[in-house]
Amino acid sequence: MTGSSMTLGEYLRKISVDLDGDFLREGVRLLAQLVMEGEVAEQVGAAKYERTPERKTHRNGYREPRDWDTRVGTIDLAIPKLRTGSYFPSFIEPRRRAEKALLAVVQQAYIEGVSTRKVDDLVQAMGLAGMDKSLVSRTCKELDGLVEEFRNRPLEESYPYVWFDAVYLKVRQNHRIVNLAAVIAIGVCETGERRVLGLATGASESEAFWSEFLRSLVGRGLKGVQLVISDSHEGLKTAIGKVLSGATWQRCRVHCMRNLLAHVPQRDKSMVAAMVRMVFAQPNRQVAGQQLAETVTLMAKRWPTAAALLAAAEDDVLAYMAFPPEHWSRIYSTNPLERLNREIKRRTDVVGIFPDEASVIRLVGAVLMERADEWEVERRPFSLESMHKLTAPDPGVLLQMEASPLRLAPIH
Secondary structure (H helix, E strand, C coil), X not given: CCHHHHHHHHHHHHHHHHCHHHHHHHHHHXXXXXXXXXXXXXXXXXXXXXXXXXXXXXXXXXXXXXXXXXXXXXEXXXXXXXXXCCCXXXXXXXXXXXXXXXXXXXXXXXXXXXXXXXXXXXXHHCCCXXXXXXXXXXXXXXXXXXXXXXXXXXXXXXXXXXXXXXXXEEEEECCEEEEEEEEEEEEECXXXXXXEEEEEEECCCCHHHXXXXXXXXXXXXXXXXXXXXXXXXXXXXXXXXXHCCCCEEEECHHHHHHHHHXXXXXXXXXXXXXXXXXXXXXXXXXXXXXXXXXXXXXXXXXXXXXXXXXXXXXXXXXXXXXCCHHHHHHHCCCHHHHHHHHHHHHHHHHHCEECCHHHXXXXXXXXXXXXXXXXXXXXXXXXXXXXXXXXXXXXXXXXXXXXXXXXXXXXX
Protein backbone atom coordinates (compact mmCIF):
# COMPACT_ATOMS: atom_id res chain seq x y z
CA MET A 1 0.00 0.00 0.00
CA THR A 2 1.14 3.56 -0.65
CA GLY A 3 1.66 6.02 2.17
CA SER A 4 -1.53 7.91 1.38
CA SER A 5 -3.48 4.64 1.15
CA MET A 6 -2.04 3.47 4.45
CA THR A 7 -3.02 6.78 6.03
CA LEU A 8 -6.54 6.46 4.68
CA GLY A 9 -6.83 2.89 5.93
CA GLU A 10 -5.61 3.82 9.40
CA TYR A 11 -7.94 6.80 9.53
CA LEU A 12 -10.97 4.72 8.56
CA ARG A 13 -10.13 2.14 11.22
CA LYS A 14 -9.92 4.91 13.78
CA ILE A 15 -13.23 6.55 12.93
CA SER A 16 -14.97 3.16 12.83
CA VAL A 17 -14.30 3.01 16.59
CA ASP A 18 -14.78 6.67 17.46
CA LEU A 19 -17.84 7.44 15.33
CA ASP A 20 -19.76 4.16 15.41
CA GLY A 21 -22.93 4.86 13.35
CA ASP A 22 -21.34 7.85 11.53
CA PHE A 23 -18.58 5.73 10.06
CA LEU A 24 -19.99 5.63 6.51
CA ARG A 25 -20.78 9.31 6.52
CA GLU A 26 -17.30 10.28 7.68
CA GLY A 27 -15.75 7.87 5.19
CA VAL A 28 -17.66 9.44 2.31
CA ARG A 29 -16.67 12.91 3.53
CA LEU A 30 -12.98 11.96 3.62
CA LEU A 31 -13.11 10.38 0.15
CA ALA A 32 -14.87 13.46 -1.22
CA GLN A 33 -12.16 15.71 0.21
CA LEU A 34 -9.46 13.55 -1.40
CA VAL A 35 -11.27 13.77 -4.75
CA MET A 36 -11.46 17.56 -4.45
CA GLU A 37 -7.76 17.77 -3.60
CA GLY A 38 -6.95 15.74 -6.70
CA GLU A 39 -9.15 17.90 -8.93
CA VAL A 40 -7.68 21.11 -7.52
CA ALA A 41 -4.12 19.80 -8.00
CA GLU A 42 -4.92 19.10 -11.65
CA GLN A 43 -6.45 22.55 -12.16
CA VAL A 44 -3.60 24.34 -10.33
CA GLY A 45 -0.96 22.28 -12.08
CA ALA A 46 0.76 21.28 -8.83
CA ALA A 47 0.03 19.27 -5.71
CA LYS A 48 -0.16 20.91 -2.30
CA TYR A 49 3.25 22.43 -1.31
CA GLU A 50 4.72 21.26 -4.62
CA ARG A 51 7.01 23.56 -6.63
CA THR A 52 6.72 23.07 -10.38
CA PRO A 53 7.00 25.22 -13.53
CA GLU A 54 3.60 23.86 -14.66
CA ARG A 55 1.78 25.71 -11.85
CA LYS A 56 -1.07 27.93 -13.17
CA THR A 57 -2.34 29.46 -9.94
CA HIS A 58 -2.21 29.06 -6.16
CA ARG A 59 -4.65 27.84 -3.52
CA ASN A 60 -6.40 30.38 -1.33
CA GLY A 61 -7.83 28.48 1.63
CA TYR A 62 -11.36 27.04 1.74
CA ARG A 63 -14.91 28.27 1.34
CA GLU A 64 -17.48 28.08 4.09
CA PRO A 65 -18.49 24.42 4.59
CA ARG A 66 -21.18 23.36 2.12
CA ASP A 67 -23.91 20.81 2.92
CA TRP A 68 -23.88 17.86 0.54
CA ASP A 69 -26.93 15.56 0.75
CA THR A 70 -26.05 11.92 0.13
CA ARG A 71 -27.61 8.52 0.76
CA VAL A 72 -25.64 8.23 3.98
CA GLY A 73 -26.64 11.66 5.28
CA THR A 74 -25.69 15.33 5.02
CA ILE A 75 -21.94 15.92 4.80
CA ASP A 76 -20.06 19.19 5.37
CA LEU A 77 -17.54 19.78 2.61
CA ALA A 78 -14.68 22.27 2.75
CA ILE A 79 -14.32 23.31 -0.89
CA PRO A 80 -10.86 24.68 -1.87
CA LYS A 81 -10.56 28.25 -3.21
CA LEU A 82 -8.10 29.53 -5.84
CA ARG A 83 -6.44 32.91 -6.16
CA THR A 84 -7.16 33.01 -9.87
CA GLY A 85 -10.15 31.29 -11.41
CA SER A 86 -12.66 29.17 -9.55
CA TYR A 87 -13.18 25.57 -8.60
CA PHE A 88 -16.37 23.60 -7.94
CA PRO A 89 -16.42 19.84 -7.30
CA SER A 90 -17.65 17.81 -10.27
CA PHE A 91 -19.62 15.40 -8.06
CA ILE A 92 -21.88 18.12 -6.61
CA GLU A 93 -22.76 20.00 -9.75
CA PRO A 94 -26.21 21.56 -9.51
CA ARG A 95 -29.09 19.10 -9.92
CA ARG A 96 -26.94 15.98 -9.75
CA ARG A 97 -28.60 12.64 -9.04
CA ALA A 98 -28.26 12.79 -5.26
CA GLU A 99 -30.11 16.09 -5.09
CA LYS A 100 -32.76 14.90 -7.55
CA ALA A 101 -33.21 11.77 -5.46
CA LEU A 102 -33.79 13.88 -2.35
CA LEU A 103 -36.35 15.96 -4.23
CA ALA A 104 -38.08 12.77 -5.35
CA VAL A 105 -38.18 11.45 -1.77
CA VAL A 106 -39.85 14.63 -0.51
CA GLN A 107 -42.36 14.63 -3.37
CA GLN A 108 -43.12 10.94 -2.93
CA ALA A 109 -43.60 11.43 0.81
CA TYR A 110 -46.19 14.09 0.06
CA ILE A 111 -47.91 11.86 -2.51
CA GLU A 112 -48.03 9.08 0.04
CA GLY A 113 -50.01 11.34 2.33
CA VAL A 114 -47.26 12.52 4.68
CA SER A 115 -48.00 16.04 5.92
CA THR A 116 -45.46 18.82 5.36
CA ARG A 117 -44.74 18.90 9.10
CA LYS A 118 -43.89 15.21 9.07
CA VAL A 119 -41.75 15.45 5.93
CA ASP A 120 -39.16 17.40 7.91
CA ASP A 121 -38.96 14.58 10.46
CA LEU A 122 -38.73 12.06 7.64
CA VAL A 123 -35.82 13.86 6.01
CA GLN A 124 -33.97 14.15 9.33
CA ALA A 125 -34.54 10.45 9.99
CA MET A 126 -32.72 9.78 6.71
CA GLY A 127 -29.70 11.56 8.18
CA LEU A 128 -30.17 14.75 6.17
CA ALA A 129 -30.18 18.25 7.53
CA GLY A 130 -33.96 18.65 7.36
CA MET A 131 -36.23 20.96 5.40
CA ASP A 132 -38.56 23.58 6.81
CA LYS A 133 -42.27 23.62 5.98
CA SER A 134 -42.04 26.43 3.46
CA LEU A 135 -39.25 24.67 1.59
CA VAL A 136 -41.21 21.42 1.53
CA SER A 137 -44.25 23.22 0.16
CA ARG A 138 -42.18 24.89 -2.57
CA THR A 139 -40.65 21.55 -3.46
CA CYS A 140 -44.04 19.89 -3.66
CA LYS A 141 -45.37 22.60 -5.94
CA GLU A 142 -42.96 21.38 -8.58
CA LEU A 143 -45.49 18.59 -9.07
CA ASP A 144 -48.03 21.12 -10.31
CA GLY A 145 -46.74 21.16 -13.86
CA LEU A 146 -46.88 17.38 -14.15
CA VAL A 147 -50.37 17.21 -12.64
CA GLU A 148 -51.73 19.92 -14.93
CA GLU A 149 -50.25 18.22 -17.97
CA PHE A 150 -51.90 14.98 -16.88
CA ARG A 151 -55.27 16.64 -16.23
CA ASN A 152 -55.29 18.40 -19.60
CA ARG A 153 -53.88 15.67 -21.82
CA PRO A 154 -55.92 14.77 -24.95
CA LEU A 155 -58.34 11.84 -24.71
CA GLU A 156 -57.69 10.11 -28.01
CA GLU A 157 -59.62 6.85 -27.55
CA SER A 158 -63.32 6.03 -27.34
CA TYR A 159 -64.69 5.28 -23.87
CA PRO A 160 -67.91 3.20 -23.91
CA TYR A 161 -68.07 3.11 -20.10
CA VAL A 162 -67.44 6.11 -17.85
CA TRP A 163 -67.75 6.39 -14.05
CA PHE A 164 -68.16 9.60 -12.06
CA ASP A 165 -67.94 10.16 -8.30
CA ALA A 166 -66.76 12.72 -5.78
CA VAL A 167 -64.79 12.80 -2.54
CA TYR A 168 -65.15 15.65 -0.07
CA LEU A 169 -62.07 17.18 1.55
CA LYS A 170 -61.61 19.97 4.10
CA VAL A 171 -59.91 23.09 2.79
CA ARG A 172 -59.10 26.51 4.27
CA GLN A 173 -60.76 29.36 2.39
CA ASN A 174 -60.95 32.96 3.58
CA HIS A 175 -59.97 31.99 7.13
CA ARG A 176 -62.71 29.33 7.21
CA ILE A 177 -62.68 25.56 6.83
CA VAL A 178 -65.03 24.37 4.08
CA ASN A 179 -65.84 21.10 2.35
CA LEU A 180 -64.54 20.91 -1.21
CA ALA A 181 -65.75 18.34 -3.75
CA ALA A 182 -63.05 16.63 -5.80
CA VAL A 183 -64.87 14.96 -8.70
CA ILE A 184 -63.12 12.17 -10.55
CA ALA A 185 -63.87 10.47 -13.85
CA ILE A 186 -62.49 7.13 -14.99
CA GLY A 187 -63.33 5.16 -18.10
CA VAL A 188 -62.79 1.95 -20.00
CA CYS A 189 -61.58 2.31 -23.56
CA GLU A 190 -62.50 0.08 -26.52
CA THR A 191 -59.66 -2.32 -25.72
CA GLY A 192 -61.01 -2.94 -22.20
CA GLU A 193 -58.30 -1.01 -20.34
CA ARG A 194 -58.97 1.47 -17.53
CA ARG A 195 -58.02 5.12 -17.80
CA VAL A 196 -58.19 8.11 -15.47
CA LEU A 197 -60.08 10.72 -17.48
CA GLY A 198 -60.32 13.80 -15.35
CA LEU A 199 -60.24 15.64 -12.03
CA ALA A 200 -61.92 18.88 -10.97
CA THR A 201 -62.75 20.63 -7.72
CA GLY A 202 -65.73 22.70 -6.72
CA ALA A 203 -67.82 23.88 -3.81
CA SER A 204 -70.84 21.76 -4.78
CA GLU A 205 -72.00 19.15 -7.26
CA SER A 206 -74.45 21.44 -9.02
CA GLU A 207 -75.65 21.07 -12.58
CA ALA A 208 -73.49 24.00 -13.68
CA PHE A 209 -70.39 22.46 -12.10
CA TRP A 210 -71.00 19.02 -13.63
CA SER A 211 -71.80 20.54 -17.03
CA GLU A 212 -68.55 22.48 -17.02
CA PHE A 213 -66.60 19.36 -16.05
CA LEU A 214 -68.24 17.20 -18.74
CA ARG A 215 -67.67 19.87 -21.38
CA SER A 216 -64.00 20.00 -20.43
CA LEU A 217 -63.77 16.23 -20.98
CA VAL A 218 -65.53 16.49 -24.35
CA GLY A 219 -63.25 19.37 -25.27
CA ARG A 220 -60.24 17.16 -24.60
CA GLY A 221 -61.64 14.47 -26.90
CA LEU A 222 -63.99 12.29 -24.84
CA LYS A 223 -66.19 10.35 -27.25
CA GLY A 224 -68.03 7.08 -27.77
CA VAL A 225 -69.68 7.11 -24.32
CA GLN A 226 -72.49 4.55 -24.16
CA LEU A 227 -73.03 4.16 -20.41
CA VAL A 228 -72.36 6.56 -17.53
CA ILE A 229 -72.31 5.05 -14.04
CA SER A 230 -72.75 7.22 -10.96
CA ASP A 231 -74.74 7.85 -7.82
CA SER A 232 -78.05 9.69 -8.10
CA HIS A 233 -76.73 13.24 -8.39
CA GLU A 234 -79.53 15.33 -9.89
CA GLY A 235 -77.04 17.85 -11.22
CA LEU A 236 -74.99 15.14 -12.89
CA LYS A 237 -78.05 13.46 -14.41
CA THR A 238 -79.15 16.72 -15.99
CA ALA A 239 -75.62 17.50 -17.19
CA ILE A 240 -75.30 14.07 -18.81
CA GLY A 241 -78.49 14.64 -20.79
CA LYS A 242 -77.21 17.97 -22.05
CA VAL A 243 -73.53 17.26 -22.67
CA LEU A 244 -73.38 13.47 -23.31
CA SER A 245 -76.57 13.11 -25.30
CA GLY A 246 -77.01 9.54 -26.51
CA ALA A 247 -75.38 8.01 -23.43
CA THR A 248 -77.40 5.88 -21.00
CA TRP A 249 -77.24 6.58 -17.29
CA GLN A 250 -76.79 3.69 -14.85
CA ARG A 251 -77.72 4.48 -11.28
CA CYS A 252 -75.30 2.77 -8.91
CA ARG A 253 -77.07 -0.38 -7.72
CA VAL A 254 -75.34 -0.33 -4.33
CA HIS A 255 -76.35 3.26 -3.58
CA CYS A 256 -79.90 2.59 -4.75
CA MET A 257 -80.17 -0.33 -2.34
CA ARG A 258 -78.99 1.87 0.54
CA ASN A 259 -81.56 4.52 -0.34
CA LEU A 260 -84.36 1.94 -0.38
CA LEU A 261 -83.37 0.38 2.92
CA ALA A 262 -83.31 3.80 4.59
CA HIS A 263 -87.13 3.68 4.36
CA VAL A 264 -87.45 0.17 5.80
CA PRO A 265 -87.50 -0.71 9.54
CA GLN A 266 -84.34 -2.33 10.84
CA ARG A 267 -86.05 -5.69 11.48
CA ASP A 268 -87.18 -5.92 7.83
CA LYS A 269 -84.04 -4.72 6.06
CA SER A 270 -82.60 -8.17 5.35
CA MET A 271 -85.92 -9.39 3.91
CA VAL A 272 -86.32 -6.39 1.59
CA ALA A 273 -82.67 -6.60 0.51
CA ALA A 274 -83.15 -10.26 -0.45
CA MET A 275 -86.24 -9.38 -2.49
CA VAL A 276 -84.46 -6.61 -4.40
CA ARG A 277 -81.42 -8.81 -5.03
CA MET A 278 -83.77 -11.33 -6.64
CA VAL A 279 -84.54 -8.69 -9.25
CA PHE A 280 -80.85 -8.27 -10.03
CA ALA A 281 -80.36 -12.05 -10.25
CA GLN A 282 -82.58 -12.35 -13.34
CA PRO A 283 -80.94 -13.36 -16.64
CA ASN A 284 -82.02 -10.41 -18.80
CA ARG A 285 -83.76 -7.04 -18.80
CA GLN A 286 -87.21 -8.34 -19.71
CA VAL A 287 -87.57 -10.84 -16.90
CA ALA A 288 -85.83 -8.49 -14.46
CA GLY A 289 -88.52 -5.91 -15.19
CA GLN A 290 -91.24 -8.46 -14.57
CA GLN A 291 -89.62 -9.50 -11.32
CA LEU A 292 -89.26 -5.87 -10.24
CA ALA A 293 -92.98 -5.25 -10.84
CA GLU A 294 -93.86 -8.26 -8.70
CA THR A 295 -91.45 -7.11 -5.98
CA VAL A 296 -93.00 -3.63 -5.95
CA THR A 297 -96.46 -5.18 -5.55
CA LEU A 298 -95.30 -7.34 -2.64
CA MET A 299 -93.57 -4.40 -0.92
CA ALA A 300 -96.30 -1.80 -1.43
CA LYS A 301 -98.50 -2.82 1.52
CA ARG A 302 -95.78 -2.88 4.19
CA TRP A 303 -93.13 -0.51 2.83
CA PRO A 304 -94.91 1.85 0.42
CA THR A 305 -92.18 4.50 0.26
CA ALA A 306 -89.48 1.96 -0.55
CA ALA A 307 -91.76 0.32 -3.11
CA ALA A 308 -92.39 3.65 -4.85
CA LEU A 309 -88.65 4.41 -4.96
CA LEU A 310 -87.90 1.00 -6.48
CA ALA A 311 -90.58 1.43 -9.13
CA ALA A 312 -89.30 4.88 -10.07
CA ALA A 313 -85.70 3.62 -10.30
CA GLU A 314 -86.42 0.68 -12.62
CA ASP A 315 -85.04 2.06 -15.87
CA ASP A 316 -81.99 3.64 -14.26
CA VAL A 317 -81.00 0.80 -11.94
CA LEU A 318 -81.43 -1.90 -14.63
CA ALA A 319 -79.78 0.02 -17.48
CA TYR A 320 -76.67 -2.18 -17.31
CA MET A 321 -78.66 -5.18 -18.56
CA ALA A 322 -78.69 -3.71 -22.08
CA PHE A 323 -74.95 -4.41 -22.29
CA PRO A 324 -72.95 -7.66 -22.56
CA PRO A 325 -73.56 -9.92 -19.52
CA GLU A 326 -69.81 -10.37 -19.10
CA HIS A 327 -69.64 -6.70 -18.08
CA TRP A 328 -72.58 -6.58 -15.67
CA SER A 329 -70.66 -7.16 -12.44
CA ARG A 330 -68.40 -4.18 -13.20
CA ILE A 331 -70.84 -1.67 -14.66
CA TYR A 332 -73.86 -1.91 -12.35
CA SER A 333 -72.21 0.18 -9.61
CA THR A 334 -69.52 2.75 -8.93
CA ASN A 335 -67.42 0.15 -7.07
CA PRO A 336 -64.45 0.44 -9.51
CA LEU A 337 -64.24 4.14 -8.69
CA GLU A 338 -65.05 3.67 -4.99
CA ARG A 339 -61.86 1.64 -4.57
CA LEU A 340 -59.86 4.48 -6.09
CA ASN A 341 -61.63 6.97 -3.83
CA ARG A 342 -60.70 4.94 -0.75
CA GLU A 343 -57.05 5.10 -1.79
CA ILE A 344 -57.32 8.86 -2.23
CA LYS A 345 -58.93 9.24 1.21
CA ARG A 346 -56.21 7.11 2.77
CA ARG A 347 -53.62 9.55 1.45
CA THR A 348 -55.58 12.75 2.11
CA ASP A 349 -56.66 11.81 5.64
CA VAL A 350 -53.05 12.22 6.76
CA VAL A 351 -53.13 15.85 5.61
CA GLY A 352 -56.44 16.50 7.34
CA ILE A 353 -57.14 20.12 6.36
CA PHE A 354 -55.63 21.35 3.09
CA PRO A 355 -54.18 24.87 3.02
CA ASP A 356 -55.82 25.73 -0.32
CA GLU A 357 -57.55 24.29 -3.38
CA ALA A 358 -54.31 24.03 -5.34
CA SER A 359 -52.84 21.63 -2.77
CA VAL A 360 -55.90 19.37 -3.16
CA ILE A 361 -55.40 19.17 -6.92
CA ARG A 362 -51.69 18.57 -6.41
CA LEU A 363 -52.06 15.61 -4.06
CA VAL A 364 -55.17 14.01 -5.58
CA GLY A 365 -53.78 14.51 -9.08
CA ALA A 366 -50.49 12.88 -8.13
CA VAL A 367 -52.33 9.89 -6.65
CA LEU A 368 -54.35 9.57 -9.86
CA MET A 369 -51.17 9.69 -11.94
CA GLU A 370 -49.71 6.96 -9.77
CA ARG A 371 -52.79 4.78 -10.21
CA ALA A 372 -52.85 5.43 -13.97
CA ASP A 373 -49.29 4.08 -14.19
CA GLU A 374 -50.32 0.96 -12.28
CA TRP A 375 -53.28 0.37 -14.58
CA GLU A 376 -50.94 0.44 -17.56
CA VAL A 377 -49.32 -2.80 -16.42
CA GLU A 378 -52.28 -4.51 -14.73
CA ARG A 379 -54.58 -7.02 -16.42
CA ARG A 380 -57.42 -5.35 -18.30
CA PRO A 381 -60.80 -5.74 -16.53
CA PHE A 382 -62.74 -6.31 -19.80
CA SER A 383 -61.63 -8.76 -22.47
CA LEU A 384 -61.19 -7.67 -26.08
CA GLU A 385 -63.77 -10.23 -27.20
CA SER A 386 -66.44 -8.87 -24.89
CA MET A 387 -65.66 -5.25 -25.82
CA HIS A 388 -66.19 -6.09 -29.49
CA LYS A 389 -69.83 -6.84 -28.67
CA LEU A 390 -70.35 -3.15 -27.98
CA THR A 391 -69.51 -2.18 -31.55
CA ALA A 392 -70.86 -5.25 -33.37
CA PRO A 393 -73.51 -6.71 -31.06
CA ASP A 394 -75.01 -10.11 -31.65
CA PRO A 395 -78.83 -9.75 -31.54
CA GLY A 396 -79.09 -12.84 -29.38
CA VAL A 397 -76.35 -12.05 -26.88
CA LEU A 398 -78.45 -10.02 -24.46
CA LEU A 399 -81.24 -12.58 -24.34
CA GLN A 400 -78.99 -15.61 -24.34
CA MET A 401 -80.58 -17.19 -21.28
CA GLU A 402 -84.03 -18.63 -21.98
CA ALA A 403 -84.41 -20.41 -18.66
CA SER A 404 -87.37 -19.61 -16.44
CA PRO A 405 -86.74 -16.60 -14.24
CA LEU A 406 -86.34 -16.88 -10.50
CA ARG A 407 -89.51 -16.10 -8.51
CA LEU A 408 -90.15 -14.76 -5.06
CA ALA A 409 -92.41 -16.58 -2.62
CA PRO A 410 -95.39 -14.46 -1.48
CA ILE A 411 -95.03 -12.54 1.80
CA HIS A 412 -97.44 -13.72 4.47
